[in-house]
Amino acid sequence: MNIKQLDEQVSVSEHIACESMVPLAQSGVQVVVCNCPEGESETHPSYVDMEQAALAVGIKFVAIPFTRGRMMRNHCEAFRDVLLEGDKVHAFCRTGNRSSQVWAGAKVLMGADKKQLNSQAQAAGFDIGAVLISIEP
Numbered sequence: 001m002n003i004k005q006l007d008e009q010v011s012v013s014e015h016i017a018c019e020s021m022v023p024l025a026q027s028g029v030q031v032v033v034c035n036c037p038e039g040e041s042e043t044h045p046s047y048v049d050m051e052q053a054a055l056a057v058g059i060k061f062v063a064i065p066f067t068r069g070r071m072m073r074n075h076c077e078a079f080r081d082v083l084l085e086g087d088k089v090h091a092f093c094r095t096g097n098r099s100s101q102v103w104a105g106a107k108v109l110m111g112a113d114k115k116q117l118n119s120q121a122q123a124a125g126f127d128i129g130a131v132l133i134s135i136e137p
Contacts, residue, residue, distance in 0.1 A: 004096060004124040010089045012099040012124070018045050018053035025057035030087035033079065035098045037065040060087070068098065076105030076135065083110070100126040108135045 001020050005011045011029070015036065024032060032054050038047055045053075047063050054061035064078045079102045082089060091099035104117045114132045121128045 002096075003090070004100075004126075006100060006103055006120055006124055009083065009086075010091065010103050012096040012103065012126075013090070013092050014095050015041060015044050016090075016092050018049055021050075021053045021057045021059055024090050025059055028088050029059060029090045031060045031062060031082055031085070031089045033082060033089060033091040033099070034061070034063045035065060035075075035091055035093040035102055037067060038063075040065075040067075040094065064102065066098065066102070071098065071101055071105065071131065073105075073135075075102050076109055079103060080106035080109045083107075097126055097128075100124065101128050101131045104128050104132055105135045108132070108137055111137060 001013050001016055003011050003013045021032070034047065034050060036044060051061040062082055064075055066072065066075050083106055091103065093099045100121050104121060107117055108114060118129050118132055
């Protein structure tokens with residue numbers, strides 16, 4: 001698992017396995033957000049399996065799925081609602097890129113500066129500039 005920290009609250013990565021919940025819990029993660037549609041990959045566990053693995057170690061599992069290039073405002077709003085709970089969050093998708101985009105969208109809705117968000121994403125290895133242009137608070 002290649003974890004990239006976006007800010008103090010949120011980290012992202014590529015697909016994770018059910019077994020990844022243990023080290024995530026040990027690192028203080030309280031919520032895992034899946035940005036993959038159910039069945040995106042044949043090797044990816046189901047939402048039910050992921051939720052059971054998360055709950056077994058005290059982590060809340062949330063699915064906010066969307067496909068590449070199809071992020072909508074409602075996805076950003078749902079992620080914002082997760083962030084507003086104040087818990088430490090780990091989000092994942094196929095590469096971490098969609099998760100970084102929805103994080104940025106949520107933060108814009110919360111009033112964050114787009115240039116700062118772009119810098120933070122770039123520092124973690126993600127190019128979200130084009131997505132930020134289309135997101136309005």
